[in-house]
Amino acid sequence: MAKVSYYTEEGLNRLKAELNEMKTKGRTHIAHQIAEARDKGDLSENAEYDAAKDAQGLHEMKIAKLEEILSTARILDESSIDTSMVAVLSTVKIKNMKNGAEMSYTLVSEEEADLKTGKISVGSPIGKGLLGKRIGEVAEIKIPAGTVEFEVIDISRG
CATH class of the missing domain: 3.10.50.30 (Transcription elongation factor, GreA/GreB, C-terminal domain)
Structure with missing residues (x-):
């Protein structure tokens, strides 16, 4: 079972805002980078495409970690x-x-x-x-x- 973490209301709201930012603007930015790299030709030898796909993987990993943190987060009275x-x-x-x-x-x-x-x-x-x-x-x-x-x-x- 995951460990429960306690936050101030301000701290929890900041984490939620960061997650929202990563899911919206962050994903859009990375998708744009992948599309740009794809337009540059052959994907088998395209380092920009590989780098953009790696960045996408890291970004999704960060989102998953933040979602896990938020799932066990509680506001401390x-x-x-x-x-x-x-x-x-x-x-x-x-x-x-x-x-x-x-x-x-x-x-x-x-x-x-x-x-x-x-x-x-x-x-x-x-x-x-x-x-x-x-x-x-x-x-x-x-x-x-x-x-x-x-x-x-x-x-x-x-």
């Missing part, structure tokens, strides 16, 4: 989030125990993760390490650079 511990869609303020630096992240699904906006995946090493922690607890998180300790300072919703 943000009002039901327990702020006594870190969970999906929690915004958590943490302090690096080694250098004292404080950071704030919102834990989201893998597809919604965007470090620039402070959204990290619950599947990332830091996301996994913070899940279930309460204010005042220290999470020892193994990252590629070694082990880091973060103290949970605050937990809030979105």
Whole structure:
């Protein structure tokens, strides 16, 4: 059985819009490329035609993956989030125990993760390490650079 993923309403709508774009404009664009390449003559030695057909296959694979993601996607009711511990869609303020630096992240699904906006995946090493922690607890998180300790300072919703 497929794993259920939880999204914000905004994140789920963005995925639906991306799928719609791929099914309409994306497919039309690739069909146009294939038609152009076909018009250039012998298909057995036409590299442009082969490349366009490969692009079509990759595009359809991406559509299938997105449809699979959407089939198991659920909107998480943000009002039901327990702020006594870190969970999906929690915004958590943490302090690096080694250098004292404080950071704030919102834990989201893998597809919604965007470090620039402070959204990290619950599947990332830091996301996994913070899940279930309460204010005042220290999470020892193994990252590629070694082990880091973060103290949970605050937990809030979105």
